Amino acid sequence: MSFLARHRIVLPVVSLAVLLALTFWMQPRAMSYFGLNLLFNLAVPIALATIAQMMIIMVNDIDLSVGAFVSLVACVTATFLNDAPLLGLLILAALILSYAAMGAVIHALALPAIVVTLGMSFVWGGLALFILPTPGGAAPGWLRTLMTVKPPVMPMAVVAAILIAAVTHLLVIRSGIGTVLRGVGGNSRSVARAGWNVTALKALAYGLAGLFGVLAGMALVGLTTSADANIALRYTLLSIAGVILGGGEFTGGKVSPTGAVIGALTLTLAASFLSFMRLSPDWQIGAQGAILILVLTARLVFARRGGAA
Numbered sequence: 001m002s003f004l005a006r007h008r009i010v011l012p013v014v015s016l017a018v019l020l021a022l023t024f025w026m027q028p029r030a031m032s033y034f035g036l037n038l039l040f041n042l043a044v045p046i047a048l049a050t051i052a053q054m055m056i057i058m059v060n061d062i063d064l065s066v067g068a069f070v071s072l073v074a075c076v077t078a079t080f081l082n083d084a085p086l087l088g089l090l091i092l093a094a095l096i097l098s099y100a101a102m103g104a105v106i107h108a109l110a111l112p113a114i115v116v117t118l119g120m121s122f123v124w125g126g127l128a129l130f131i132l133p134t135p136g137g138a139a140p141g142w143l144r145t146l147m148t149v150k151p152p153v154m155p156m157a158v159v160a161a162i163l164i165a166a167v168t169h170l171l172v173i174r175s176g177i178g179t180v181l182r183g184v185g186g187n188s189r190s191v192a193r194a195g196w197n198v199t200a201l202k203a204l205a206y207g208l209a210g211l212f213g214v215l216a217g218m219a220l221v222g223l224t225t226s227a228d229a230n231i232a233l234r235y236t237l238l239s240i241a242g243v244i245l246g247g248g249e250f251t252g253g254k255v256s257p258t259g260a261v262i263g264a265l266t267l268t269l270a271a272s273f274l275s276f277m278r279l280s281p282d283w284q285i286g287a288q289g290a291i292l293i294l295v296l297t298a299r300l301v302f303a304r305r306g307g308a309a
Contacts (some may be wrong), residue, residue, distance in 0.1 A: 011298065012246045012262040019266060023273045030272075037155035039272045040265060042223060044147070044160045045070070046238055047264040048216035050246075051168050053239035054260045055209040058172070058253055059202055060185045061106065061113035065121035066213060067236035069099070071229055072128040073217025078137025078227035081218075085140070092218075096210040103206025107199045121236070128229035135228040139221045147222030160219075161261050168257035171208075181205050185253025238267055241289075244296065 023039065024031045030039055049070055056063040073095065081088030102120060106113050151159050172178040183191045184201050192198050216235070221227050244250075245266060246259030 009247060009256060009259050009262070012256075012259045012266065015245070016262050016266045016269065019269050019273055023269065026273070033155060036158065040155065040157035040161070040268055042220075043157045043265050043268040044164075045216045045220035045223065045232070046235065046242065046268055047161050047164050047261045048212050048219060049232070049235040050239045050242035050260045050264040051164065051257065052209040052212035052216060053236075054168075054172075054243045054246075054248060054255050054257065055181075055205050055212065056113070056117075057240075057243050057248055057250060058182055058185050058255045059103075059205045060188075060251055060253065061103075061117075061202075062240065062250065063117045063209065064114060064236055065117040065124055066209075066239050067233040068121040068124035068128070069095070069210075069213045070217045070220065070232035070235050071227075072124045072131075073214050074221045074227040074231050075128045075132040075137065075229060077143070077218050077221040078139060079131055081143075082138050082140045092214050096207055096214055099210025099213070100203040100207030103209075104199050104203040106206075107202040125229065125233075132227055132229055135226060135231075137221075137227045139225045143218060143222040144225060147219060161265055165258040165261040168261070172255065172257050177204070182253040182255070185251070185255075238264070242267055 027035070029035055049066055052070075053063055053066050073092065076088060076091050076095070079088075080091055102116065105111065106116050147156065149156050172182065180191060180196060181201060181204065184198060184205070188198050191201070217232065220232060224231070242263035243255065243260050244263070246256050246261070246263030248255040248260060
């Protein structure tokens with residue numbers, strides 16, 4: 001087994017470091033507290049959405065509704081949670097339970113997750129439009145204050161990314177239930193033979209994804225101060241890219257929470273880097289895809305060399 005196969009975190013770290021070095025070279029003033037804050041301003045919601053996607057990929061599924069779900073949460077946060085906090089919390093809790101129920105139904109009826117989640121993306125999007133037909137709403141004061149805190153030494157986005165990585169690492173890699181959930185992705189039949197209820201485990205994985213999706217939507221509103229039914233649609237592809245860029249795989253329950261967060265930071269930084277290059281917004285998504293392909297190609301090359309060795 002190659003070094004990179006054993007240490008999945010290496011390539012994401014190197015990718016982020018290289019991109020950060022190029023950014024500092026092109027824009028030296030970015031090498032400051034204020035500069036880093038601007039570079040990673042939207043990293044927190046993207047990182048949380050990436051972790052949500054990772055929870056689904058961990059159990060061998062894929063979620064095409066994350067972006068629409070985060071947009072719906074943003075609309076709920078900017079309206080109900082701001083105007084009637086208790087009702088807003090109840091709605092957000094119901095959304096998390098709905099996500100868990102979706103996971104249970106997908107497993108119990110042996111439905112393809114990619115089809116079900118694609119269908120649910122239209123449901124989430126329709127609800128978001130119903131709640132907020134036009135952009136608007138307002139972030140709750142406490143949420144805005146939380147997301148604009150200025151800790152010493154490092155910007156809020158970097159501190160939050162470290163906390164997200166640490167908490168999810170403990171949950172997914174170090175805890176017993178995290179090991180079992182990864183086992184569902186690796187070999188669900190063995191998990192079932194060991195006496196676990198795989199349907200309940202799938203529901204738990206989807207419920208955790210719903211929880212992180214809710215946190216992503218709330219964090220996004222805290223940063224933007226308002227919402228829109230389409231505000232986070234691009235998060236679906238960004239979250240998938242972040243998980244894979246961070247060393248995760250579509251099969252086998254092989255994921256890296258820390259790598260996923262670093263992948264999200266890399267994609268966030270890539271957008272800022274491309275802006276410094278004065279690249280047209282129309283081309284930036286393609287350029288981000290090219291960066292992802294380069295990193296994945298490098299991972300594949302090193303994996304094959306390790307296998308040959």
